[in-house]
Amino acid sequence: MMADTQPIIVLVNPQMGENIGATARAMLNGGLKTLRLVAPRDGWPNEKADAMSAGALELINVELYDTTAAAIADCHAVYSTAAMQRDMVKPILTPKGGVADIQTRLNQGQRTAILFGPERSGLHNQDVLLSNAMISIPLNPEFSSLNLGQAVLVLAYEWSQSVYNAPDRVLPTGKSMPATAAQFDNFCDRLQTLLEEKHFFRVEEMKSIMMGNIRNLFVRAEATDQELNTLHGIFSALLGKKKPPGEF
Amino acid sequence: MMADTQPIIVLVNPQMGENIGATARAMLNGGLKTLRLVAPRDGWPNEKADAMSAGALELINVELYDTTAAAIADCHAVYSTAAMQRDMVKPILTPKGGVADIQTRLNQGQRTAILFGPERSGLHNQDVLLSNAMISIPLNPEFSSLNLGQAVLVLAYEWSQSVYNAPDRVLPTGKSMPATAAQFDNFCDRLQTLLEEKHFFRVEEMKSIMMGNIRNLFVRAEATDQELNTLHGIFSALLGKKKPPGEF
Numbered sequence: 001m002m003a004d005t006q007p008i009i010v011l012v013n014p015q016m017g018e019n020i021g022a023t024a025r026a027m028l029n030g031g032l033k034t035l036r037l038v039a040p041r042d043g044w045p046n047e048k049a050d051a052m053s054a055g056a057l058e059l060i061n062v063e064l065y066d067t068t069a070a071a072i073a074d075c076h077a078v079y080s081t082a083a084m085q086r087d088m089v090k091p092i093l094t095p096k097g098g099v100a101d102i103q104t105r106l107n108q109g110q111r112t113a114i115l116f117g118p119e120r121s122g123l124h125n126q127d128v129l130l131s132n133a134m135i136s137i138p139l140n141p142e143f144s145s146l147n148l149g150q151a152v153l154v155l156a157y158e159w160s161q162s163v164y165n166a167p168d169r170v171l172p173t174g175k176s177m178p179a180t181a182a183q184f185d186n187f188c189d190r191l192q193t194l195l196e197e198k199h200f201f202r203v204e205e206m207k208s209i210m211m212g213n214i215r216n217l218f219v220r221a222e223a224t225d226q227e228l229n230t231l232h233g234i235f236s237a238l239l240g241k242k243k244p245p246g247e248f
Numbered sequence: 249m250m251a252d253t254q255p256i257i258v259l260v261n262p263q264m265g266e267n268i269g270a271t272a273r274a275m276l277n278g279g280l281k282t283l284r285l286v287a288p289r290d291g292w293p294n295e296k297a298d299a300m301s302a303g304a305l306e307l308i309n310v311e312l313y314d315t316t317a318a319a320i321a322d323c324h325a326v327y328s329t330a331a332m333q334r335d336m337v338k339p340i341l342t343p344k345g346g347v348a349d350i351q352t353r354l355n356q357g358q359r360t361a362i363l364f365g366p367e368r369s370g371l372h373n374q375d376v377l378l379s380n381a382m383i384s385i386p387l388n389p390e391f392s393s394l395n396l397g398q399a400v401l402v403l404a405y406e407w408s409q410s411v412y413n414a415p416d417r418v419l420p421t422g423k424s425m426p427a428t429a430a431q432f433d434n435f436c437d438r439l440q441t442l443l444e445e446k447h448f449f450r451v452e453e454m455k456s457i458m459m460g461n462i463r464n465l466f467v468r469a470e471a472t473d474q475e476l477n478t479l480h481g482i483f484s485a486l487l488g489k490k491k492p493p494g495e496f
Contacts, residue, residue, distance in 0.1 A: 026398075031388035054393050089421050089472055094409070097416030137405070138414035140279035145302050146401075150274075153398055154405050157385070161342070166386035168345030173337050224337055 003109045006159065007079075007102050009152060010036045010071050012127055013118040017042055021052025022149025023116075028056035030156025031163055036063045036071045036113070052149075068115065068127045076110035077102070080123050080131035081151060083144060088125070091133040095158040098135040103162055114155060119148050176226035179218075187228045188215045194235060251357045254279070254407065255327075255350050257400060258319050260286045260375055261366040269300025270397025271364075276304035278404025279411055284311045284319045284361070300397075316363065316375045324358035325350070328371050328379035329399060331392060336373070339381040343406040346383040351410055362403060367396050424474035427466075435476050436463045442483060 009027055014020050014037065024035060037044060044064055050057055065071035072078050079098055093101060102112045115131060117123030128134065137146065137154050146154070171178075179187070192211050201207045218228070257275055262268050262285065272283060285292060292312055298305055313319035320326050327346055341349060350360045363379060365371030376382065385394065385402050394402070419426075427435070440459050449455045466476070 025393060028391040029387045029394060029398075031391075056391065056393075059391065085420060087422060089419065089424070089470075089475070091417055091419045094414050094416050096409070100416070133417075136414075138412040139277045139405075139408050141412075143276040143279075143304065143307065145273060145304075146277060150277075150398070150401055153394075153401060157387075157402050157405070160387050161344070164386040164389075166342050166384075168342050168348070169339055169381075171337065171339045172333060174335060176337070222337075227337070 004106055004111045006032055006034070006106070006163075008034045008036055008075070008111070008113040009155075010038060010068070010113050010115045011040070011148070012038045012068050012071075012115055012123060013041060014116075014148065015041045015119045017046035017048030018052045019119060019148040020046060021049035021054075021057060022147075023152045024049070024053040024056040024060055024062075026149055026153035026156045028059055029153070030158075030160035032156050032159060033060045034063070035060055036065055038065050038068050038071050040064075041118075068130065072113050072115070072130065074111055075113045077105050077112045078131040079112070079114045079133055079135050080128040081114060081116050081135050081137075081155070082122055082128060083136075083146070084122065085136070086125055086128055086134070088129065090128065090131070093133050093135050095135055095137055095155050098133070098155070099158045099162045101133070102159075116148060116152060171222055173224050176224040179223050179225045179228045183225055183228055184215060184219060184223075187218070187231065190232070191235065194239065252354055252359045254281070254354070254411075256282045256284055256323070256359070256361040257403075258284045258286060258316070258361050258363045259288070259396070260316050260319075260363055260371060261289060262364075262396065263289045263367045265290055265294035265296030266300045267367060267396040268294060269297035269302075269305060270395075271400045272297070272301040272304040272308055272310075274397050274401035274404045276307055277401070278406075278408035280404050280407060281308045282311070283308055284313055286313050286316050286319050288312075289366075316378065320361050320363070320378065322359055323361045325353050325360045326379040327360070327362045327381055327383050328376040329362060329364050329383050329385075329403070330370055330376060331384075331394070332370065333384070334373055334376055334382070336377065338376070338379070341381050341383050343383055343385055343403050346381065346403070347406045347410045349381070350407075364396060364400060419470055421472050424472040427471050427473045427476045431473055431476055432463060432467060432471075435466070435479065438480070439483065442487070 009023065009032055011020060011023060020037065020040060027033070027035060040046065085092070105112050114135065115123060115127060117127065135155070137151065139146070188211055191214070195201060201210070257271065257280055259268060259271060268285065268288060275281070275283060288294065327350070333340070353360050362383065363371060363375060365375065383403070385399065387394070436459055439462065443449060449458070
């Protein structure tokens with residue numbers, strides 16, 4: 001048996017087909033591909049689920065179970081989701097904390113599952129008790145109102161973050177590259193010469209400070225070589241050194 | 249003017265009222281309370297938006313603008329959201345990176361806004377160009393399909409995480425407390441005595457190892473004082489030392 005590489009999503013007694021479809025769509029957005037359904041109210045398959053899933057239901061595995069116990073029987077660690085705190089001594093994890101815990105367990109070869117309860121009531125306490133920990137989404141305490149698909153989306157999003165691991169910030173520069181220090185030197189030297197010719201610097205000792213600040217502006221913008229070339233062209237145009245179109 | 253404490257959400261030319269309602273609901277779940285609408289297709293107010301918002305529209309501020317430029321005119325930093333990378337040299341942040349950046353700017357007294365485009369096309373390039381950075385949600389590259397309300401939810405969730413700052417793991421113990429070391433001592437000492445009386449330990453030198461492992465199990469479970477008391481009661485019952493109910 002191949003070790004699992006991601007958690008199983010378990011919907012316990014889901015009521016509306018639309019929400020099963022929204023769950024599938026949310027899951028696949030996060031790259032999650034195994035869904036277990038425990039006794040869905042309106043049976044299975046379900047046309048409304050298909051319609052809501054934006055094609056996701058065809059791309060994930062859906063397994064049907066009669067009871068929660070059967071759906072998690074082969075799982076080494078189970079997480080329950082609940083909007084309300086229950087009166088039990090059970091660890092409460094954030095989605096981020098839960099995903100980190102799941103990743104650790106997957107690396108140890110464990111099978112994991114996340115339980116979501118029916119729309120109206122949420123998970124029953126007896127199902128929560130079966131779980132190792134609860135996952136609770138930190139929301140506005142004065143307005144916490146996520147539907148089933150939205151709750152699955154938050155978990156799937158945290159999962160996706162842990163997998164795709166995008167850098168918090170990236171600057172795509174396409175075909176151009178950030179300007180090199182020598183290109184900034186060249187740009188600033190030329191600008192300084194032009195400004196000297198136009199008697200821009202009234203106070204000699206301010207010259208290097210001003211040029212430093214101007215360089216700082218363009219360095220901070222992470223100007224590309226192409227952008228510096230455009231600025232060179234602008235200077236030439238302002239100086240009247242470029243010929244109007246049509247002239248040679 | 250009071251400094252802003254949270255980003256403004258701007259929907260540019262939203263098409264369906266339902267999505268404006270879903271946006272309001274998503275926002276308020278994250279505690280976000282200012283929504284600016286740029287020329288919504290079906291006008292404003294919108295009954296379908298009300299129906300979809302689960303009451304959130306009545307609890308947030310909605311402001312109407314004719315153009316994106318007008319909606320962001322008073323903002324010091326603007327973030328655009330887009331599913332697709334655009335052909336421009338513009339920083340791309342994750343939702344988490346974007347929220348961190350927004351928090352930093354709010355602390356500096358800046359007003360910030362996050363732009364979301366119309367459902368079908370997403371933001372036009374000219375609107376993206378007005379922004380300081382793009383925010384892109386890291387999703388399954390083979391299936392990235394979030395609707396408007398879902399995209400807003402992910403941002404609102406990240407915002408909420410940064411504000412409510414829940415610990416990644418907490419163990420609520422209710423009225424009881426985690427057992428103290430002395431309570432574990434007492435529990436283990438009693439168990440050892442009982443097991444000695446029943447000749448449980450066949451090999452004397454294994455005794456302390458076994459008792460250490462048993463203590464480890466209950467310490468690892470972070471057993472509460474109440475739970476240890478329950479276990480004490482179970483031992484007494486197994487020994488026949490508890491009277492049946494009704495007997496005194």
